[in-house]
Amino acid sequence: QGSLTVLGQIAAEELGIATDDVHVVSADTDTTPMDTGAIASRTTYVTGNAIKLAAENAKQILFEVAAPMLDVRPDQLESVDRKIQVQYFPQRCLPIADVALQAQFVMGRPPIGSASYNPPTVAMDSETGQGKPFSTYVYATQCAEVEVDDETGQVDVIYMSAAHDCGTAINPMLVEGQIEGGISMGIGYALQEEMLFDDDGKQINPNLTNYIMPTSLDMPEIDVDIVENFDPTGPFGAKGVGEPTAVPTAAAICNAIHDAVGVRITSLPATAEKVLKAIKEKNGGEQKALPAAE
Incomplete structure (x- = not known):
């Protein structure tokens, strides 16, 4: 947090x-x-x-x-x-x-406290496969609204809604910022960021002039819902909220692309070239299928 x-x-x-x-x-x-x-x-x-x-x-x-x-x-x-x-x-x-x-x-008693904390877990039972590898879990849901240009394949994310369970939000402003930052990373992962290599294994986009990342101008409207669900094992009921903020974003965007133009992108990033190719393949398949349907 x-x-x-x-x-x-x-x-x-x-x-x-x-x-x-x-x-x-x-x-x-x-x-x-x-x-x-x-x-x-x-x-x-x-x-x-x-x-x-x-x-x-x-x-x-x-x-x-x-x-x-x-x-x-x-x-x-x-x-x-x-x-x-x-x-x-x-x-x-x-x-x-x-x-x-x-x-x-x-009194000669410096008020110094020290402690360590190791979350309680249960090792996996080799016979049943059951165990408790983590002491607590976080949950999140994100929804995306996109615009897809079916002539170029360009995808613009225009709205994101995110609901995240972080236990107690000790500092709500920071939690909201974490979620917005995670969505920013997720948009880059979904649509832009990719490490490219030539045939000799040399990276061909090693710096920020040719490694494409989202900027503030690429950010959509973001609606954040902090779901406070007190965790009795956390400090004042808190849980983490760092990495989970970027997990659902790409999936939500790709599902929104499918809802918009009916194509499923299965490799990331969902670049304009990939989206346009998928649209053409879909349209071509439909056109070829028409005579058979008649």
Whole structure:
């Protein structure tokens, strides 16, 4: 869902501080722990859960330090708006910064939390073939409206509608941007982008002067519907939304081409040449079939 922002939001929400108070260190293997990669759109889900657990650990230290200062038990405290306060008695509170200083310099307990998260899965049963390779799944549907010039084969995408289940949308604006960006990539995949090679295996379109990609001028009207379906295993109910945004686009566009001119394009990209050839073959086949029908 946009890791640099969303991961900071998760930490801030759990600690009861502002997002501005959080500094996210990303992609620095000198200072960050080992991870197998930001794959399968899992950063918000997996790293977010780890951050939430780490923040809970740090918060527990703060509560244990603040409890005697407020003359209550740690389980009677909560962190809200940069303060640690007694539940139901918000006037009895201390700034988190003051409690952190007390923990660090007086108690010798730096409020540092660490955690890891490995999604629960079930290995495949060799006899039944059943298992649970992933702990959660995302779902998406996209619809496309296209205009096809049956004399040239040119395809223009004029409208896209996308509905995506991302669990809780921690930052809805970023989720919407992810979906729009995925559709942009999907349009390129469907209609334009292709790596071409000569007979010697040398790429003949190795740069952006001849590798065709969509620009803002190629983007259609996009209607985004964020389907919030709380996932109890995700951080604050969230799931990923990165890669799934580009998955349905090409299929939706090719289905729209078929609906418009009755031809099925089975290899991508669906260039004007391919579409025109398919239209001619379809029309030629129909013309040849007419005498037999009579």
